[in-house]
Amino acid sequence: MFSTVSRYAFPKLRLFLPYYTLSSVLPSLPYSLNRYFSVHSHSSNPNNIHDAVASFNRLLHLRPLPSVVQFNKILGSIVKMKHYPTAISLSSRAESKGITPSLVFMNILINCYSHVGRMYFAFSVLGKIFKMGHQPDTITLNTLMKGLCHNKMVGEALSFRDEVIAKGFLLDAVSYGTLMNGLCKAGKTRAAIILLPKPKIERLGIKPDIFIYNIIIDGLCKDGLITEARDLFSEMIKRGVRPDIVTYNSLIHGFCSMSQWKDAYELLNEMIRKNIKPDVCTYSILIDAFGKEGRITEAQAIFAVMVKWNEKPNVITFTALMDGYCLTNNVNESKEVFNRMVKSGLSPNVISYSILIDGLCKSKMVDEAMDVFKEMRHKKMVPDIVTYTCLIDGLCKSGRTSYVQDLIYEMHDSIQLPNVITYNVLLDALCKRQHLDEATKLFKQIVDRGIQPNVYTYTILIDGMCKGGRLNKAKEIFQHLLLKGYPLNVHSYTSMISGLCKEGLLDEAMALLYKMEENGCLPNLITLETILRGLIEKNENDKAKKFLLEMADRGLLKK
DNA sequence: TTAGGGTTAG
Incomplete structure (x- = not known):
């Protein structure tokens, strides 16, 4: 089963230089980039991009050549349409026709290279700026910092900031907003906050603005630090910065x-x-929140309110509602919402499709899920790692493993490499079928490939070993994690407790129940039911009764 | 600068 998982070696591509300094950047750019970047557009509005390219080409044929400013205007509009490879390719054509790049021209180019993940080339342009006798402006530096952040090089972005400050370049509130945003999105909200109140930032003449506060408040909310977020909210008001819709949306979401x-x-x-x-974002937050709580009637009501108040739902709003229906096992209604979205002129995106596929799989309608997957292909929509994982899970759980291998091949071909969740799905399938040797092999593969197993991975493995009669192996893994202080959750403890009960080791199971509480993890109804059943199966009826009373006394029997 | 999707225990 799934032998194909190991067929592909994981490529270790070095896409960028690991670190950049102002003095080490290359002076010139490779000009023939057409082989790297296709100029064909995938725009939903091809006329505009084609018009822009046509105008650019017309300018190139005028004599005398128009000023670089004219070219910059068109390049700017192409960038707004997110056709970065096209802009890169056109800019190199303009240069080869004799246009001398200005600072703005090169700033645009840096932005394009950042967006296509080519930070090495972006920094080459910086080198070229110096070589041509220009000085980078704050926009150049901010664009580079943003590029580093977007390309998961936040540490490099921070070093870059230190370096440019040391060299006497000026940064502004946008620079700090960019850095803080990068840090928050990388899950380093604390590091972002450190940049905030220090006199350092004010000495540079930078006053935290609404953007900066919103970024930090949002980061705190996402980390679950809602009290701190609210404190900062009060602080910003005290400092005379008025909260806006973004601030409120972040806090409401939190x-x-x-x-x-x-x-x-x-x-x-x-x-x-x-x-x-309230805007479409506020409503979507509320619809999503109600949906996730299973309160679909309220989610529906919010949707009706927004329509009544003439706020147009977008793809995210519809998709959140679809998800709410799926989570309450009403995939048919979710499909209805999907159709309504299409009828209203919106195009469902990969997330909408993934939710529908997942909902269908969870309702055991795997054939329909496959049809939706085919429809995606038909519409040239590219499935992502989540789409694949949902479908693979559905196929595994319905025993259709032959398709699974094809999908894994396909993932590799489309460079959507399986991640820890995909592997968890596969590992679970192997465990549930009691192919424990293969499961062990797969687990080793996961680790060998440098993928960090998570608490799900361990729980699946422990549960599989318990149910497949390898209690000692399960205990070994569990003990190892406990000793390491690994944050196991109620699922992990319950699996282990269930395994112990199954072998009649009730004393050990009870000991683990107390241990989990000691470790700050409260048992839930499933944990208690597992122990209770274990006691009854061993005819320990008195103990079972005593246990039940004790748990009731402690208020643990409430849902 | 804010909103939407996938994995585990009975």
Whole structure:
């Protein structure tokens, strides 16, 4: 089963130089990049991009050649349409026809290279700026920092900031917003906050603005540090920075995801009182939050309210509602929402399709899920790692493993390499079929490929070993994780407890129950039911009764 | 600068 997983070696491409310094950048650019970047457009609005390219080419044939400013204007519009490879290719044509690049021209180019992940080339352009006798401006530096952040090189972005400051270049609030955003998105909110209040930043003449506060507040909310986010919210008001719709949306989202509904409502009322109208993002947040709580009626009601108030739902709103229906096992209604979205003139994206595929799989409608997957292909929509993982899980759980291998091949071909969740799905399939040697082999592969197993991976493995009669192996893995202080969750403990009960080792199971509480993990109804069943199966009826009373006394029997 | 998707225990 799944022998194909190991067929491909994982490529270790070095896409970028690992570190950049101002003095080490290359002076010139490779000009013939057409072989790297296709100029063909995938725009949903091909006329515009074609018009832009045509105008650019017309300019190139005029004599005398128009000023570089004219070319910059068109390049700028192409960048707005996100056709970065096209802009790169056109800029090199312009240079070969004799246009002397200006600083703006090169800034645009740096932005394009950053967007296509070619930071090496972006820094080459910086070298060229110096070579041509220009000085980079704040926009050049900010674009490079943004590129580094977007390409997962936040550490390099920070070093770059230190280096440019040391060399006397000026940074502004946008530079700091960019860096903080990069840090927050990389899960380093703390590091971002360190940049905030220091006199360092104010000495540079930079006052934290609404962007900076919003970035940090959002980062704190996403880390679940909602109290700190609210404190910063008060602080910004004290400092005379007025919160806007983005601030409120981040906070409302933060409160909703912590199920603090009352606080979310209070904020919603507060923003309305301050004449800040909820936007499509606010409504989507609420629809999503209600949907995730299984409160689909409320989600529906919010959807109706936004339509009544003339706020147009977008793909995200519809998709959040679809997800809500799927989570309440109503995939047919989810399909309806999908169709309504199409009818309203919106194009479902890869996330909408993945939710539908997952919903169908979870309702055991795997054939229909496959049809939707084919429809995606037909519409030239590229499935991503989540789409594949949902479908693979559905196929595995319905025993259709022959298709799974094809999908894994396809993932490799489309460079959507399986991640830890995909592997968890495969590992679970092997464990559930009690192919434990293969599961062990797959686990080794995961580690060998440098993929970090997560708590799901370990739980699947422990559960598989317990159910497949390899209790000692399960205990060995479990003990190892406990000793390491690995943060196991209620699922992991319950699997191990279940394994112990199955072998009649009730004392050990009870000991583990107390151990988990000691480790700050509360048992839930499933854990307790598992132990109770173990006691009853061993005819320990008195103990079972005593256990039940004790748990009831402690209030653990509430859902 | 804000909103949407996938994996585990009964």
